[in-house]
Amino acid sequence: MESIISNDITSYRDTCLTRSKTNLISRAGTAIAITTLLTVTISNDCLEDYIQTNNTTTFEFVANKEIKKLSYKDRYQKIVNSDWFVNSYKDMSLGELLSIE
Amino acid sequence: MSWLVKEENSIITQGTVLDNIPWELDPAPLGIVLSNPCDLEWEKASYLLVASLVPAKETIQMSKEFQQKVESVKDYVISKTKWKSFGVYLKQFINNQNIARYYFIDPTKAIEAPLLFVDFQHLLAIPILKKDNLEIVAKLPSPHTEKMISHFSSYISRIGVDRENKKDTEALINQLADPYHSS
Numbered sequence: 459m460e461s462i463i464s465n466d467i468t469s470y471r472d473t474c475l476t477r478s479k480t481n482l483i484s485r486a487g488t489a490i491a492i493t494t495l496l497t498v499t500i501s502n503d504c505l506e507d508y509i510q511t512n513n514t515t516t517f518e519f520v521a522n523k524e525i526k527k528l529s530y531k532d533r534y535q536k537i538v539n540s541d542w543f544v545n546s547y548k549d550m551s552l553g554e555l556l557s558i559e
Numbered sequence: 560m561s562w563l564v565k566e567e568n569s570i571i572t573q574g575t576v577l578d579n580i581p582w583e584l585d586p587a588p589l590g591i592v593l594s595n596p597c598d599l600e601w602e603k604a605s606y607l608l609v610a611s612l613v614p615a616k617e618t619i620q621m622s623k624e625f626q627q628k629v630e631s632v633k634d635y636v637i638s639k640t641k642w643k644s645f646g647v648y649l650k651q652f653i654n655n656q657n658i659a660r661y662y663f664i665d666p667t668k669a670i671e672a673p674l675l676f677v678d679f680q681h682l683l684a685i686p687i688l689k690k691d692n693l694e695i696v697a698k699l700p701s702p703h704t705e706k707m708i709s710h711f712s713s714y715i716s717r718i719g720v721d722r723e724n725k726k727d728t729e730a731l732i733n734q735l736a737d738p739y740h741s742s
Contacts, residue, residue: 530671531673534614537613550621551624552623
């Protein structure tokens with residue numbers, strides 16, 4: 459059985475750990491998600507990428523306390539300081555307000 | 560008011576707030592479904608159209624308009640008169656009184672998140688076959704969903720037309736205000 463060790467998971471964290479556990483299991487077939495990692499999920503794209511790169515469809519995820527989905531509040535705190543948000547919204551007009559009342 | 564409610568049924572429809580949307584942004588925002596509910600119910604949608612939910616406070620405060628309003632303010636203290644007009648300005652967003660790029664949502668009754676704007680410019684069409692990858696978070700209840708959609712359709716169908724020049728506008732103002740006039 460192939461293993462994705464903690465470091466591998468960490469390196470995949472930003473792009474992969476976003477989808478539901480149910481989906482992971484249904485796509486990977488033999489994937490195992492252990493209890494302590496129920497908050498950890500993986501995207502189909504990343505999963506498929508991993509399958510192709512490693513020529514395997516079997517995974518075992520190793521517990522890693524670092525891997526935890528951020529709360530919405532914490533995530534939005536990061537969003538307001540992120541490059542994509544600042545670059546897209548700083549000094550933008552709020553747009554013309556067309557009254558409907 | 561447009562307060563979200565927790566979604567107890569697992570059906571994705573118009574107004575459903577979703578997570579795990581493949582925005583290809585880090586960190587990724589939540590999104591809200593704009594797709595027609597009948598298309599979704601009768602499986603006539605090939606794609607799920609979603610708009611992003613961006614933080615309202617920072618979006619307002621980073622804007623040109625807000626920066627202009629506070630440029631003369633020192634130590635964050637605003638005079639009472641100015642504060643009143645400030646409140647009127649912000650109430651337009653809170654009550655979604657106007658058609659604009661953004662639609663205000665207070666999500667705090669359903670999820671622990673900051674005040675949000677639906678951004679009608681930040682859209683994504685997700686193949687419907689991938690909808691099982693999405694996580695249902697909450698729902699914008701009726702009639703707020705319908706109001707949001709009416710704002711979206713009005714925003715997206717705006718048509719730019721030439722305006723009266725300054726001189727002609729001034730003359731029209733004078734005609735409409737007559738007999739009142741400037742001191």
